[in-house]
Amino acid sequence: METITIRLDFPYDFERVLERLSMDPLISLNNDERYVMVPTEDRKIYKVEAIGTTDEPIFNIVGPKDEKKIRKIKEIFHFDRSLEPVHEHFATTNLSSIFEEHRGTPIIREFSLYATLMKSIIHQQLNLSFAHTLTTRFVHTFGEQVEGVWIYPEPALVGKLQVEDLRELQFSTRKAEYVIGVSNAIASGELNLESLALLDDEKIIETLVNYRGIGPWTAGSFLLFGLGRPNLFPLADIGLQNALKKLWGVADKPKAAEISSHFPEWSPYLSYASLYLWRSIEQDSFRNRYVSFNAPNDTII
DNA sequence: GACCAGGATTGCT
DNA sequence: AGCAATCATGGT
Numbered sequence: 001m002e003t004i005t006i007r008l009d010f011p012y013d014f015e016r017v018l019e020r021l022s023m024d025p026l027i028s029l030n031n032d033e034r035y036v037m038v039p040t041e042d043r044k045i046y047k048v049e050a051i052g053t054t055d056e057p058i059f060n061i062v063g064p065k066d067e068k069k070i071r072k073i074k075e076i077f078h079f080d081r082s083l084e085p086v087h088e089h090f091a092t093t094n095l096s097s098i099f100e101e102h103r104g105t106p107i108i109r110e111f112s113l114y115a116t117l118m119k120s121i122i123h124q125q126l127n128l129s130f131a132h133t134l135t136t137r138f139v140h141t142f143g144e145q146v147e148g149v150w151i152y153p154e155p156a157l158v159g160k161l162q163v164e165d166l167r168e169l170q171f172s173t174r175k176a177e178y179v180i181g182v183s184n185a186i187a188s189g190e191l192n193l194e195s196l197a198l199l200d201d202e203k204i205i206e207t208l209v210n211y212r213g214i215g216p217w218t219a220g221s222f223l224l225f226g227l228g229r230p231n232l233f234p235l236a237d238i239g240l241q242n243a244l245k246k247l248w249g250v251a252d253k254p255k256a257a258e259i260s261s262h263f264p265e266w267s268p269y270l271s272y273a274s275l276y277l278w279r280s281i282e283q284d285s286f287r288n289r290y291v292s293f294n295a296p297n298d299t300i301i
Numbered sequence: 302g303a304c305c306a307g308g309a310t311t312g313c314t
Numbered sequence: 315a316g317c318a319a320t321c322a323t324g325g326t
Contacts, residue, residue, distance in 0.1 A: 120307090127306040130324045172322045174310075215309045239307040278307075306325085313318080 002065045005051075005058065006074070010082040012057035013104035014050035017077075020282065021108065023128065025136050026150045037149045038076065040069050041112055045147045048077060054104050075228060078106030086272045093265050095273055098247065098280045107275055109228045113193040114186060115152040116226035120218040121178050122171070137169040138179075159184035178213025185211060197227055224271050233270040235259060243277035 014034060021027045021036060028037040035049035044064050052058030061073055074080045083106060090099040110116040122138060123131040142153040142161070159180060166176035185191040191211065196204055201223055208219040220234035234240065241253040248254070266273040 121309095123307065125306060125308040125321085126323080127325060129306090130322090131307080133324080170323065172320095174321055178309085213309070217308055221307085234307080236309095237307050238305085242307090281307095304326090306323100309321095311318100311320085314316090 001063065004061045004070055006061065006079055007052070008057040008059075008079060008082075010057075010084045011054055011087070011104035012078075012083065012106060013054040013102075014057065014059075015054075016102060016105045016279070017108055020105075020279070023132070023282070025132055026139055028149045037147075038073060039111055039146060039149050039151050040072065043146050043151060044069060045149050046073055048073065057104075076109045076111065078108065078228070086269050089269055090266075090272070090276075094262070095247075095266065095276065098276045099272075102276050102279045105276065105279055107224070107228050107230075107271060110225050112152060113197065113222070113226045114155055114183075116222050117182060117186075117193070117214070117218070118152060118158070118179060120221040120225075121182065121213050122175065124175070124218065134169065134171065138166075141169060155183040155186040159187040175213075182211050182213055193226075201229055201232065224274065229271060231268045231270045233259070233263065233266070233274050237274075239281060240274055240277050243281045246281060247277070 018029055018031050018034065018036070021029055022031065029035065033049070034051075035047050038046045038048055040046065044066070046061055046063030046069070049060045049062065050057070051060055059077075059079070061070060063069070071080075083104060087099055087103065090096055110119065118138070119135055122134050126134070139150050139152055142157060143151050144153070145151070161176075161180055161183075163173055163176040163180065166179060167173065171179070182191070186193065191207075196207060199207075204223060204227075205216070205219040208214045208222060209216065214222075215236070217234045217236040220232045223229040224232045224234070235256045238253075241259070244259060245251075245253050263270060
C-alpha cells in the first residue's frame with residue numbers, strides 16, 4: 001500500500017464528480033469524506049480522496065504500489081489533462097452559461113471497458129432510475145464484491161448465461177440477447193476492447209456497430225465514458241436533446257441536424273459539451289433523490 | 302392510463 | 315433509404 005498525492009494546476013470540482021457518480025448505486029463513495037473506491041481491471045481496489053478545493057485541487061490515491069494502475073486511475077479521473085483549454089474554448093460559445101455553472105467538471109471514465117459496454121446496452125432507452133435498477137441487479141446477481149466494492153462479472157461468465165437468466169431480472173428478451181452476444185464476442189477474443197482502444201473514433205464505431213445491440217449511441221458512449229475521447233456527441237441521446245430544449249427554451253426537442261449544426265462551434269470538445277449538457281438537467285431529477293452516501297453494500301441511507 | 306425514458310433492430314413501403 | 319412497430323417496465 002502506498003499513498004500518492006497529486007496536485008492539479010487547473011480547476012477541478014470533486015463535489016460535482018461525487019454528485020454525478022452518486023447517480024450510479026454500484027459505485028462505492030462517500031460524499032462527506034470526499035472519496036471514491038475504484039476497482040481496477042484485475043480486482044485491486046484504490047481509494048481516490050479529495051483533500052483540496054476546486055481551485056486548489058489535491059488528491060490522495062491510496063492502494064497497491066503499481067505505476068501503471070496509478071496512471072490508469074489518473075486517466076479515469078481526468079487528472080492527466082487540463083480542463084483549462086476546455087473552459088477557454090466554451091467561454092465564447094452558446095454553451096458558456098452551463099460551462100460557468102458546472103466549472104471544473106471532468107469526464108470521469110467508467111472503471112472498465114467491458115462494464116462501459118454492458119452498462120450502455122442495459123441503459124438503452126430506459127429512464128435512468130430503472131436503468132440503474134437493472135445494472136444493479138445484473139452486478140449483484142452475476143458480479144462480485146472485492147473489499148466491499150462491486151465489480152461487473154467477466155464476459156465469459158455472462159456469455160454462458162441463458163436469456164431466461166436475465167429475463168428473471170426483468171431484462172427484455174432482446175436486451176438479454178445483446179448482453180450475452182456481446183459478452184461472448186469478447187470472451188472468445190473476437191472482440192478485443194483493449195486493442196480496439198488503439199484505433200481512432202470512426203474505426204472503433206465502425207467495428208462496434210457490427211455487433212447486435214450496439215448502435216451509434218452505445219458506440220459513442222463507449223468512446224466517451226470508456227475511453228474518455230474528447231470529441232463525441234451522441235445525437236440519439238434523449239437527455240442531450242432535452243437539455244438543449246431547456247437551454248434554448250424551445251417547445252420541441254431539437255432534431256439531429258439542428259444540433260449538429262453547432263458541432264463546428266463546439267469541436268474539438270464535443271464530449272465536454274455533452275457532459276455539461278447532461279449535468280444541466282441532472283440536477284433537476286437527482287438533486288433530491290440521492291443522498292450523501294452509497295454504502296459498500298449498496299444501501300442508500 | 303397515456304406517454305416518455307441517457308436506443309436498436311426488424312420488417313414494411 | 316426512410317418510417318413504424320416492437321421491446322419491458324418504471325416514472326410522471
